[in-house]
Amino acid sequence: MTHTFNDTHDRARALAAWEEALSEEGCERGQNDANLSPSQDNFVTLSTRIPLSRLSVSERMDTASWEQWFQNEILMHKKDGCGREEHFLRMLASETVDEEVVVGCYSATSSETSDQVSFHLWDGWHRTACSAIRRETSIPALLVITPQLLPQILKDLGLQHDLEWQPEIESLAP
Secondary structure, three states: OOOEEOOHHHHHHHHHHHHHHHHOOOOHHHOOEOOEOHHHOOOEEEEEEEEHHHEEOOOOOOHHHHHHHHHHHHHHHHHHOOOHHHHHHHHHHOOOOOOOEEEEEEEOOOOOOOOOEEEEEEEOHHHHHHHHHOOOOEEEEEEEEOOOOHHHHHHHOOOOOOOOOHHHHHOOOO
């Protein structure tokens, strides 16, 4: 996979996903972390793949939970007559995810996980559900990261030696 770092288009997508997540009342993906607020431009982006098992949503979701969630979404969209259910069903039938999900990366609290980094799904719930239902183990993701957390994320995902833009990353250090 080709990784991109701090691409201008990716940064714009990250900001749009952040704003949408904040508008979702009570949604965990919209939690405002003092260390990560793209509206303050204190973030970097990394386009990569992330294990589905690392994504945090409002509750831990196994395959059966994702299937139920997806079925409920299809029924809801059929009832409102918007036609989006056909798009979601085509997405499920597809063999791959065509657009990265957007994931906010946070320092994890001990109550969330034993991992040092928590990956919160901001945008891409239907894509994530389709990947889980197809029993995929990872998904293309646009990670939104504070520069301080970037080294830990690179280590956690095993990417610290794969990146051609190491000088740019090192320039972010305080």
